[in-house]
Amino acid sequence: PGPKGLPLIGNLHQIDACKPHQTFTDWAKIHGSVYQLRFGFTPVIIASGYNSIHEILVANGSDFSGRPSSFRMSYQQQHTGFAFLDPSPKGHCLRKLTFRHLKTVGDGMVRVERLAAVANRSLLHKLAASDGAAVDPKDYFYQATMSMMLMLIFGKHLEEGDSEFQQLRDIEDSQNLGLSPGGAGELLDIFPWLRHFNNKTFKLLKHAVSIRHAFFQDYLRKMNESSDSYGKGIVDQMIRSIREEDLEEQLDDLDVEVAVFNLQVAGSVSTTLHLYCFCNIMLHNKEIMRRMQHEIDTTIDENEPIRLNDKTRLPYSRACILELFRYASTGPLSIPHKTIRDTTLQGHFVAKDTIVMTNLWQLHHDEDFWEKPWEFNPERFLDDHGELVLPDHPNRKHLLPFSAGPRVCMGEYFAHSRLFLWLTAMLRRFDLE
Numbered sequence: 001p002g003p004k005g006l007p008l009i010g011n012l013h014q015i016d017a018c019k020p021h022q023t024f025t026d027w028a029k030i031h032g033s034v035y036q037l038r039f040g041f042t043p044v045i046i047a048s049g050y051n052s053i054h055e056i057l058v059a060n061g062s063d064f065s066g067r068p069s070s071f072r073m074s075y076q077q078q079h080t081g082f083a084f085l086d087p088s089p090k091g092h093c094l095r096k097l098t099f100r101h102l103k104t105v106g107d108g109m110v111r112v113e114r115l116a117a118v119a120n121r122s123l124l125h126k127l128a129a130s131d132g133a134a135v136d137p138k139d140y141f142y143q144a145t146m147s148m149m150l151m152l153i154f155g156k157h158l159e160e161g162d163s164e165f166q167q168l169r170d171i172e173d174s175q176n177l178g179l180s181p182g183g184a185g186e187l188l189d190i191f192p193w194l195r196h197f198n199n200k201t202f203k204l205l206k207h208a209v210s211i212r213h214a215f216f217q218d219y220l221r222k223m224n225e226s227s228d229s230y231g232k233g234i235v236d237q238m239i240r241s242i243r244e245e246d247l248e249e250q251l252d253d254l255d256v257e258v259a260v261f262n263l264q265v266a267g268s269v270s271t272t273l274h275l276y277c278f279c280n281i282m283l284h285n286k287e288i289m290r291r292m293q294h295e296i297d298t299t300i301d302e303n304e305p306i307r308l309n310d311k312t313r314l315p316y317s318r319a320c321i322l323e324l325f326r327y328a329s330t331g332p333l334s335i336p337h338k339t340i341r342d343t344t345l346q347g348h349f350v351a352k353d354t355i356v357m358t359n360l361w362q363l364h365h366d367e368d369f370w371e372k373p374w375e376f377n378p379e380r381f382l383d384d385h386g387e388l389v390l391p392d393h394p395n396r397k398h399l400l401p402f403s404a405g406p407r408v409c410m411g412e413y414f415a416h417s418r419l420f421l422w423l424t425a426m427l428r429r430f431d432l433e
């Protein structure tokens with residue numbers, strides 16, 4: 001099933017370019033939880049509702065664990081990394097290695113707290129400097145998340161104003177411009193030979209890849225020469241593991257470069273958006289903001305920093321963060337998947353290499369499941385005693401902001417912990433007006 005399109009362009013002209021998730025949700029009401037569209041000549045399956053999405057991500061996750069490829073993405077990723085490739089033994093090895101060094105067990109928890117505290121101090125300082133005057137904090141949030149990602153990856157404290165910070169920002173900006181969906185950039189995916197004709201998008205991508213590569217090579221050189229400020233981040237740990245564990249046949253410097261830049265991009269934008277949405281939501285829900293502030297003030301000693309261990313003592317604040325994930329759904333369509341073999345979905349045959357998109361926004365606002373989904377209501381994640389409901393509660397199971405299964409977000413714990421530390425610290429210090 002699916003909406004009828006036109007011969008050449010398929011359904012592209014019918015989709016709201018700013019809110020495709022809204023168009024897909026409207027179509028789900030007519031065509032059901034699984035239907036097929038065409039983007040030009042390419043068939044794409046859109047899934048909504050818990051059962052179909054769970055089947056794709058978890059129950060039959062392996063069959064749906066591929067990623068669609070495009071000329072621009074393959075060029076930008078230099079055919080490596082793990083986030084935008086089909087599963088392969090090499091990708092698996094790189095994912096495992098990256099995750100091992102990102103993982104937050106044991107001293108990892110202390111590390112997240114330490115890094116979050118450094119970036120947070122600077123963020124709170126910038127917010128306080130406005131001294132009550134109106135301020136748009138979006139760029140402050142971006143700088144804080146980016147700065148924390150850079151400490152984690154490169155082991156260095158870099159801030160706006162440092163030349164290396166600026167270089168990294170240039171890399172990200174050029175990448176984003178080159179990869180932005182829609183417009184002239186798409187043409188390069190359809191006609192890759194345009195790169196031989198002074199194509200503007202290709203020039204941007206080429207620039208992004210070459211400055212990223214130069215930055216990384218320079219970083220490795222300095223890391224090999226020095227032993228103090230360098231060498232405390234994920235890059236150093238990954239390179240050391242590759243040598244010590246005889247993985248050189250499978251992985252090299254370029255693999256590490258692309259993997260850590262995947263982390264940096266994934267980790268900066270998503271958290272910035274959540275911080276920003278949270279402020280907006282609180283401005284329209286002052287009662288909830290006050291209740292969260294009250295919980296923090298009456299639970300944590302005012303001279304003590306808020307720690308990750310305090311999570312269990314702040315159930316209302318945690319429920320606000322879960323509700324933020326649901327209500328804001330900042331990645332409404334997640335990242336597209338692709339079938340890696342012939343399979344089935346809700347009883348329909350799906351051929352190998354079919355693109356599949358999960359409409360997480362619909363899942364999080366499904367009127368048949370959520371009571372008043374358009375209201376910001378943290379109570380839906382609390383039980384009668386004011387405690388957070390357990391992970392197997394239906395409301396928690398229907399909340400998949402980080403997706404699930406073999407492709408689940410690698411930074412889930414990290415992102416969740418960082419948001420908890422920053423949002424509680426921000427509301428403890430400031431009233432949003």
Ligand code: HEM
Binds near residue numbers: 082270334403411
């Ligand atoms: C609130 C913040 C975040 C949200 C809501 C979020 C959400 C997501 C989602 C929905 C996916 C796609 C999963 C799929 O394809 O099924 C994803 C992938 C990914 N995320 Fe996150 N993310 C967040 C923060 C982070 C952070 C902080 C990092 C890194 C430290 C990170 C690293 C990644 C990576 C590497 C992938 C690709 C995984 C793969 O393809 O195997 N994310 N994320």
